[in-house]
Amino acid sequence: MISQEIRKIAPEMDPLRLGMGWTVEDLEKPQILVESTFGDSHPGSAHLLRFCNSAAEAVAQAGGKAARYFATDICDGMSQGHDGINYSLASRDTLCNLIEIHANATPFDAGVFIASCDKAVPAHLMAIGRVNIPSIIVTGGVMQAGPDLLTLEQIGMYSAMQQRGEITDEKLTYYKQHACPSCGACSFMGTASTMQVMAESLGLMLPGSALMPATCEDLNEFAKRAGKQAVTLARTGLKPRDMVTMKSFENAIMVHAAISGSSNSLLHLPAAAHEFGLEIDGDTFDRLHRGAHYLLDIRPAGRWPAEYFYYAGGVPRIMEEIKSMLHLDVMTVTGKTLGENLEDLKQNGFYDRCDELLAKTGLKRTNIIRTFDNPIGTNGSIAILRGNLAPEGAEVKHTAVPKEMFKAILKARPFDCEEDAIAAVLSHNIQPGDAVFIRYEGPKGSGMPEMFYTTEAISSDPELGKSIALITDGRFSGASKGPAIGHVSPEAADGGPIALVEEGDLIEIDIENRVLAIVGIDGKRMSEEEVAEVLSKRKANWKPHAPKYPSGVLKIFSEHAVSPMKGGYMK
Secondary structure (H helix, E strand, C coil), X not given: CHHHHHHHHCCCHHXXXXXXXXXXXXXXXXXXXXXXXXXCCCCCCCCHHHHXXXXXXXXXXXXXXXXXXXXXXXXXXXXXXXXXXXXXXXXXXXXHHHHHHHHHXXXXXXXXXXXXXXXXXXXXXXXXXXXXXXXXXXXXXXXXXXXXXXXXXXXXXXXXXXXXXXXXXXXXXXXXHHCCCCCCECXXXXXXXXXXXXXXXXXXXXXXXXXXXXXXXXXXXXXXXXXXXXXXXXHHXXXXXXXXXXXXXXXXXXXXXXXXXXXXXXXXXXXXXXXXXXXXXXXHHHHHHCCCCECECECCCCCECXXXXXXXXXXXXXXXXXXXXXXCCCECCCCCEHHHHHHHHHHCCHHHHHHHHHHCCCCCHHHHECCCCCXXXXXXXXXXXXXXXXXXXXXXXXXXXXXXXXXEEEEXXXXXXXXXXXXXXXXXXXXXXXXXXXXXXXHHHHCCCECHHHHHHHHCCCCHHHCXXXXXXXXXXXXXXXXXXXXXXXXXXXXCHHHHCCCCCEEEEECXXXXXEEEEECCEECCHHHHHHHHHHHHHHCCCCCCCCCCCHHHHHHHHECCHHHCCCEC
């Protein structure tokens, strides 16, 4: 094992480990990294120490020796509404780099990786592909819903309603104090929940363990089983790149379509694939989502909180329903194929346990996860739009878009930052038929923050939510809904066409035909050639904005980030 080879090379290794309480016998055992984002940072990480300890104990029982390392993540929710959100995407790559340092500075024979949330799970996936030691993921599950099934993604809507005078301050305070009743990822199919599902869909988790209720004792048992399996993986030498292939990523994207997963997955799965030596992009999502069956009735697009996902059978039940669209021969962290894992679950009581929990809700499984033959939709949930406004593409989660906005010609209202745009929305300076642009918010512009509050302000307005669009080179929260188009590439900071849009330009949106284009100037429809000539003149007069961050991590990120359509990772 690599740990034993390093001991021969580095004579200081043994005494240093003995100095922190290891025994001489421990030095000879398979050495397992237990890496997590535990910390008092947010509900998705504050409870993870228990799972770290359980995994470490199980490693010892299986004949290994665990070392706990911590790379605490930040919370997108706590970062919203101020410049803190600009650090969100950059934190993913920073966490990945730190995990790489932990794993390689003191080499280990295998790793257990424990995380829950938006950037933490993607960072771990990226690091696993980069470091390529035998690895298994444990996710920290999902929090419970509050009273009357209140969940956090509704707070943005209620905040916008309070600012418009539609609910009282007291009502908003009540909602804020009851939206997060436990630890775990937020209870909707946002980025955190989606990426937990993606980790299992890639074959890097024990089957059925993704997105369990964070307070469920079953989750701690999975942490123990993961610790034991890590020792087995160390001894067999099964590495992530040996099992996670392009077929694995295609399986994950098919599951993503079935659950109407977060649009941020178009950043995270390509970034993870890149670390595995594979290349996927927005077009991969568009191709696989076409004709895919959308089955999951979970918020924000559906009716129920995310804790119900496990009760209905979780990832395995989704996979059973879309089995005809999956590569069942891919290898997984169990040492078995995906097909073999699914058959084992039918025999080991997994679905019986789920049914026990589901019975307490009074719902049927098909109220939460539809059957393949009775889907919510049959065209996935993601579309990639192109045109002279987005030559490299833009993404839209069409399952969250009102049907009225699938095809429209709108009038451009450009803003160079989110603060100005949301002020215009809340003060009723945005009218039906407008296309609200928020630009210079891509990776090179400001770190690619979420436009969460603006999307909530629009979607919570009954009139605007069905009559305008929000178009940005930034991104959206996985909880966002409404007529929102993001990741417009090239971004404004790179001089992309979105930087050239002016007040009154006519914008065509055609989701079915995958079109996003400038089709008129100053309210007048023009030919493609005439529009191109105007844009060429504007580009000649365009001057780049001064860098928003002249120093620090966001300066580094903005200088090295690739296009959002490729994953927004640092090259």
